[in-house]
């Protein structure tokens with residue numbers, strides 16, 4: 473069942489995408505990023521610096537933090553920090569902590585060589601992350617573009633954001649493990665992208681957004697050494713994004729194996745509450761959902777108000793899905809005479 477999977481426009485997973493392979497492998501040169509970012513949102517709420525080349529990140533971070541706070545206090549309506557705080561106060565607790573970056577993850581066993589780099593948020597500057605020789609490193613990238621396309625002729629799609637359905641049924645960004653003894657972070661990411669997307673990319677250090685310890689709940693981080701995930705964003709032209717999607721199903725060696733298909737993240741919301749809300753209720757690998765949420769805000773691809781609404785809807789969708797799954801399980805157990813579901817049977 474190659475390439476027949478898709479994420480439909482309501483954000484639900486389904487079948488019926490028409491894939492029309494046309495192009496062969498493509499190479500994309502590096503692009504200098506000139507994204508409109510929101511430093512208040514990104515730095516102060518995550519308590520970290522986004523571009524990790526500052527040799528002394530902590531003092532800079534502290535000064536940036538207090539500057540942004542001062543701005544937000546002086547001009548509360550203009551400061552995105554206060555806007556986010558106001559919005560997040562009405563969010564469900566899980567997502568509130570997610571957006572504020574105050575969630576206390578358990579990172580590492582304290583024995584690895586970079587335990588001194590531990591931060592409550594799990595965030596590291598690039599320099600700190602690279603200093604952790606005992607850690608494993610993985611790099612992933614969000615490829616995106618602007619678009620004028622209208623869904624059903626009326627709903628602006630605004631931006632195309634690419635993710636992928638992985639072999640394990642989880643959503644994630646393209647990328648993978650990097651071997652720092654043989655390659656740089658960016659070279660390793662380029663190698664992974666060639667395998668997964670069938671396109672030769674040159675990802676630059678300027679494309680780096682952040683680095684952090686993978687949550688302890690990640691399968692790959694349950695064993696030592698700990699995993700550090702590095703996240704990148706790359707803005708492209710719409711035609712380039714379309715070429716990536718085509719190459720991903722025609723020339724990429726991983727297609728149908730490690731990668732089951734590329735998906736576009738629906739950023740719109742339909743009247744029935746579909747779109748972004750449905751998409752966010754799916755299962756993501758590691759901290760990919762967090763990376764997506766944060767990047768959507770940081771790059772102003774979705775307004776905080778819209779995101780808050782989508783997240784609240786997403787929780788309701790998840791609750792409904794849990795009920796459906798429980799009912800389905802009960803039916804399957806009834807038909808197959810399986811013992812009834814209990815924690816002892818789930819392993």
Ligand SMILES: O=c1[nH]cnc2c1ncn2[C@@H]1O[C@H](COP(=O)(O)OP(=O)(O)O)[C@@H](O)[C@H]1O
Pocket residue numbers: 610612643644645646647648649664686690691692693699701730757758759760763
């Ligand atoms: O999109 C993502 N965001 C954050 N972490 C991810 C993402 N995709 C995978 N990971 C984490 O990074 C690890 C390595 O990534 P991946 O499975 O893509 O590597 P591979 O393609 O080299 O096997 C995964 O086991 C997972 O914990």
